Amino acid sequence: MARLGVDFGTTNTVAVVHDRGVFSVVLHRADTGAGTIVREVYPSAILIESGSEHRWFGLEADRRFGQHGPEPGSFYLPSLKRHLHNYSEGRTISMDAFSGRFDVGDLLTSYLGSLAESIRTSGLVEPDEPLETVITWPANANGAQRHITRRCFREAGFQVLSTLNEPTASAIELADCLTAGRGGRQRREPSAVAVFDLGGGTFDASAVWIDGDEFQVLTSAGIENLGGDDFDRVLLEMFLDKLKMSPDALIPLTRHALLRQTRAQKETIAGGVVRTLFLNPMDFGIQGLPISMPVAAYYDRLRPMLKPAIATLVSVIERAAEREPRIHVDRGLRIYLVGGTSKLPLVSEMVAAAFPRCQVVLTDKPFTSVAMGAAICAMDRVRYRDVFARHFGLIRLRDFGRAEVFDVVFPAGTPIPRRGEPPLERTAWYHPHHNIGHLRYLECTALGPGGLPDGSVRAWSDVLFPYDPGIPLSARPAADQVVDTEQFTGQTVCEVYRCDSDGVITVELRRPATDEVRTHEIYQD
Template sequence: MAHVVGIDLGTTNSLIAYMDGETPRAIADDKGRTALPSVVAFLEEASAESVLVGEEAKQYLTTRPKSTIYSVKRFMGKGREDLKDDLKMLPFSLVGQEKEAIRIGIGKKTYTPTEISAHILRGLKARAEKALNTPITKAVITVPAYFNDSQRQATKDAGKQAGLEVLRILNEPTAASLAYGLQKEKEGTIAVYDLGGGTFDISILKIKNGIFQVLSTHGDTLLGGDDFDRQLLKRIRDEVLEQYDVDLLKNGALLQEVRLMSEQVKWQLSSQTSADVSLILPDNKGRYERQFTRSEYEGMIKGLIDRTLESCHKALSDAKLSPEDVDEVVLVGGSTRVPLIKERVGDLFKKVPHSELNPDEVVALGAAVQAKILSGGITDMLLLDVTPLSLGIETMGGIVSRLIQRNTPIPTTAKEAYTTHVDGQRTVSIHVVQGEREMVGDCRSLAKFNLTGIDPLPAGMPRIEVVFLIDANGILNVTAKDLRSGKETTVEVTPTYGLSDEEAEKMISASMEHAKEDLEKRQRIESINEAETVLRHTEKALAQGSDLLDGDEREKIEAIMTQLKAAMSEGTHRQIRETLTELNQVTQRFAADLMSQTVKEALKNKKLSDV
């Protein structure tokens, strides 16, 4: 039988696993190593495209820093402007125009992160084909639970490019819970704290009778072990610059060496209380030597750990649980070996976290289990996952109308009816966004499309129904339908890069920080929309019922209308509201008269019995 494999496409290391009967197993290389370093080296001088992957590529990190790519997962589904300064501490070059996907420049060629990832996947595929002696064509690939739609799509595309049919994009912490559940055969509420090389996820799950139900998930797709290393790297860079006048950032090979050294220090400090660093500087500038203690290091990474704990609190709050409700905490990802993490996570959940499963392999093993479920080999286990980020659509004034809330079980659909704002409007554009903020500009743009050919009708008359469908991969499909004509537009949501992805990473935490200004913005726009409607009606009424008004009254109304227009362009939402109320008051009598006149006219030619 053909094997369907599970793949953990990681920031630092990638793994491939399969089901050996009832047991998931990670596939090792000739030397018995299961982890394949997620490193791809391009050897320019070699014939055609000589590309090395994994351990073979890793050796070129310091000798060919410009053409040896690592941590490419951080760039998946991202635009150039998404990158922070931190990420610019890279020995290889990132190219690409604004609002376009990031590309990595190697010699004269450029590659997308998807293409680089496809090389890693090909390496894993070849390893499995050799070990199992059978072609591998189908796979489950894992992604961080907090990956957005673009990042999921980019990962799926990488699978396709590597010649794999991607049966499922699976969330990493959920995968880990499957492997955990299978081994431990336990039921209850578990929290999976997954800190990898570049990403962080926390998922809260309920396990009962073979059902693995995700209650909530939260995370940060730009926070991982890499960032711990970067803290140390920055410290060393500053010290070397100050003491020896050598800038590591100007020397790719040296930068790479120090980055690897920082990683070593992290590992050493996980078991020792101090670690020594020694670096020979070029041009006979001497030797930088330094001892780092564990407590000094912990001081550097404390802020990063705090951010993960904030995510944990948010996930608990979304699941409507308190730390005591969690029965077990499972640590996943190599970075959870750092003692301070175990300690802090233990403090938060008030219990000692489990770390007896191999934190490097558990995600791939879980992916293999899911692969077997999907191929019909397991029928008593079932994953019920959620979508990590809210989905919505842009409405008047750039406000997000949310259709699907974060942590909604998937697959799911949402329907919403929309209408036109201008008489005779024939096209409605639909802008789909993902994120927790109130304003479109602060969310991640997923797709823009037009529904054309709407029958020309007065504003507000057409009914356009938009249906969002999030499939079991967490990937979105959108359909829009004009309910009068039955005309339909389907949209495959393809990654639109750029815009505000940096926001997308921090969307929930930012939505907390910005809630105040968002609220004012939202309220202001809502008042403006309302004021516009009232103004339009008033103008119409003034024209229709001019005989019902005396000069004074008309003047008064017009004065307040002018005031309202001024408030709309410059005032706060409060001022707009107050002026609106005033306008409503002065027009009250007139509106009532106008109404009764209209009613009278309508009834003029009818007998009372007809009414």
């Protein structure tokens, strides 16, 4: 029976099917007047036509937008995944051509539905076969992003077997290649690999310890909004500067078309002979003569953007070496560069300069590495353990409500259970000072002064739990019903937190007066 690994990327989505020992990257097709386009990647884009509101997805969306250009009234939405980062703050997208807003979950489900159809059309899975899939997400993805991604995959018809962080998947793919690939496998000495994954929208770094078929993530961190999209935007700004135009002067469709051009120009640098990038504004209906931009000037703008990624990698490797003393940066630690943006020569130059004694490994398949790793996991051959990339906890009041503290439930670096293992558990007890507990959950990448959340901070859903036995547990209290009271301070409330192998966190709350229990999944719509 076939099983899949799917990497839903910011720019490209890739699916790999494993069937009876053979791994195949799914080829997606789009028929055009000039023949059939066949590609290993399924662009993470949607085109919505004006009037009919018909949606085109993936290759077809990309092709139609490329062919017809910015058609007034239509809406082009590339990089769909970028809208998931802020899912806990806003769940809809406004589109200028249409009144009203589009629901992010609905757009993602329909996009993934079209992906499922394209996978079935490839003939690599039988028509009635379930799409048993391991899905991936950025190591640094926030809770809301994980929640909506998994939900939409299920709604689109995928049977999600398990989930995996993208850099972990790449480490598994690399290890598989090094152990003589998917044919005869030989055992190697335990070793570490640091993965540097710079894609279209996110940067992730992880250090993974590999011992045979066991993969243990030691540390993970990332930057939510750093990827090739940002590099395209910078090049566009540089061109517009030369044209003395403000980016705000562009209508969204022209902007998308220009970004396609800057992306195509950026991608030519990897060829090694290009020293200058070009734009002819007239091609986009903008007055002006063709302009050029030296690659050296472009690199000057990119270097400061890449520095935080290099710093993140340094810190990931340092923290991994503290946990696993057999890791030595000065003795050939492998750094695996994946993600399409790693093809930019500046990226490998900067990584190699930061780690002169490490072995920087470049892949000729930077786009398919993650999906391949996920497909390897789907066949249950390997065992892996991920870690929390962010601190997860809740804000509590201290000193009779005068001070707030961040109570970290699961610190960054905490190992997440493997598939099949019991959930991770942590219990907290306290004496309530309110009639209703208002539990405000947060996650963050760093801890600031006084242990308060810092870095990238994201809210999870709040939980309101009545300690007052006069309020039924089935009631849905509102935050404005919470009042201070000493009535329950003599009682002890117990909170039990559990995290399963997908990183889903639940809290079980016990009301002391009646011993009633309620369990909440903490991230909920």
